[in-house]
Amino acid sequence: MRCAQGHAHDVARQGYLNLLPGGARAGTADTAAMVDARARFLATGRYAPLTEALAAAVPAGAGAVVDVGAGTGHHTARVLEAVGGTGVALDLSKHAARRAARAHPRLASVVADAWAPLPLADGTARAVLTVFAPRAAEEAARVLAPGGRLVVAVPTGRHLRALVDGLGLVTVDPRKQERLEARLAGWTRVQDVLVERPLALTADEVALIVAMGPSSRHAPAAPTGPATTALSVRVSTWAPPG
Numbered sequence: 001m002r003c004a005q006g007h008a009h010d011v012a013r014q015g016y017l018n019l020l021p022g023g024a025r026a027g028t029a030d031t032a033a034m035v036d037a038r039a040r041f042l043a044t045g046r047y048a049p050l051t052e053a054l055a056a057a058v059p060a061g062a063g064a065v066v067d068v069g070a071g072t073g074h075h076t077a078r079v080l081e082a083v084g085g086t087g088v089a090l091d092l093s094k095h096a097a098r099r100a101a102r103a104h105p106r107l108a109s110v111v112a113d114a115w116a117p118l119p120l121a122d123g124t125a126r127a128v129l130t131v132f133a134p135r136a137a138e139e140a141a142r143v144l145a146p147g148g149r150l151v152v153a154v155p156t157g158r159h160l161r162a163l164v165d166g167l168g169l170v171t172v173d174p175r176k177q178e179r180l181e182a183r184l185a186g187w188t189r190v191q192d193v194l195v196e197r198p199l200a201l202t203a204d205e206v207a208l209i210v211a212m213g214p215s216s217r218h219a220p221a222a223p224t225g226p227a228t229t230a231l232s233v234r235v236s237t238w239a240p241p242g
């Protein structure tokens with residue numbers, strides 16, 4: 001792959017393009033074990049209502065569906081299947097990018113940092129998705145095509161609450177939605193959907209949720225049992241300023 005200034009980057013054997021500068025730190029990137037657990041949990045279909053809400057939020061029109069912090073590309077692939085067209089899955093984790101490269105034939109997978117300029121030309125995206133992932137608003141505004149939308153999924157305080165309380169998991173910042181709204185000052189909210197469902201989870205599913213989340217970075221997972229909790233995510237859709 002070669003850019004207009006002549007910089008060349010190899011496409012990895014596993015099918016993703018790595019645009020991180022040499023020596024970049026993994027930082028907040030998901031580890032191989034986290035990505036593996038996420039892939040297995042999402043394959044259960046427990047988060048399907050969230051995927052459907054994301055697909056419903058993508059506007060018709062030209063341009064790619066860009067998923068920032070796409071993880072395994074699970075949601076991105078299903079959104080593309082529903083809305084058509086092409087997509088770009090961007091993630092800081094090469095383990096995630098390897099999965100995303102295989103997630104859908106019309107999905108390109110790129111390793112890049114969401115806090116750096118996005119590797120996309122101005123006005124080329126019909127939607128920028130960010131699902132439990134970094135929310136780089138200025139760059140989203142730049143890459144959105146006319147009529148394009150930023151689609152943000154943020155967990156509410158009720159998301160997986162019984163597990164958070166019962167297992168002492170890392171909690172959702174209760175001001176996450178508030179901080180999102182401050183970051184998107186000047187944007188227009190065009191839709192706000194609360195995706196909320198009870199979740200009756202098996203012990204294996206509980207273990208996968210623990211292993212795919214940030215708590216797994218700090219402590220080895222203790223044995224878990226089945227649990228009843230909730231999927232509770234706010235999907236908001238935004239039009240850029242101007």
Ligand SMILES: C[S@@+](CC[C@H](N)C(=O)[O-])C[C@H]1O[C@@H](n2cnc3c(N)ncnc32)[C@H](O)[C@@H]1O
Pocket residue numbers: 028029030038068069070071072073074075090091092093096112113114115130131132133134
């Ligand atoms: C909680 S996971 C969500 C993954 C996916 N959106 C989903 O819902 O299945 C957060 C993802 O953001 C990625 N990530 C963390 N920091 C990032 C950054 N600075 N730039 C790009 N991706 C990042 C992680 O590697 C991880 O895959």
